[in-house]
Amino acid sequence: MADHDPIIWDNTLVTGIDIIDEQHRILVNTLNDANAKLTTDVGAAFLEQITHDLLGYALYHFETEEELMHEYGYGQDHPGDADTHTRQHREFSAKVVAARESLKKGQPISRTELLAFLNGWLVNHILNTDKQLAAFLLASAQYRQKHAHTD
Structure with a gap:
């Protein structure tokens, strides 16, 4: 049985940047699916697969955000926020890799x-860090001009 309530996708999680919101939805669905499937008797191999899949998609998503940050000058205009992000x-x-390494060594981790x-990291990151980036992008004339017909 699931220990955590599923993350409910609603307007509070929407950043207004379509590509980011689409990827966040996938991450939320992945975590909700993992929570539903991770029972107390699940083996390390299953946990390892979930962390592998999640890390792979998270890295792809982080690359998307970091490309947007670079393309629109977030680091130049807000270096502290960009560095924090x-x-x-x-x-x-690093935390997910450490969990995977523990599993590979046969060391149990608490599901x-x-x-x-x-769950906590994703929601917190979206509500705070990603929304800051989105506000910057939405205020950028260059971003608005490029995405006027696609958003």
Whole structure:
């Protein structure tokens, strides 16, 4: 049985940047699916597969955000925020890699703690860090001009 309530996708999680919102939806669905499938008797191999899949998609998503940050000058205009954003991506990745390494070494990890971390991190990152980036992009004349017909 699931330990955590599923993350409900609603307007509070919408950044207004279509590509980011689409990828966030996939991450939310992936975490909700993992929570539903991770029962107390699940084996390490299943946990390892979930962390592998999640990390792979998260890295793809982080690359998307970081390309947008670079393309529209977020680091030049808001260097502290850009550094924090990138650092959060690296810290998330390192934590998931560490969990995977523990599993590969046969060291159990708490599925409850893992899910609490993943769910909490994602929601917090979207509501704070990603929304800051989105506000910057939406205020950028260059971004608005390029995406006027696609958003």
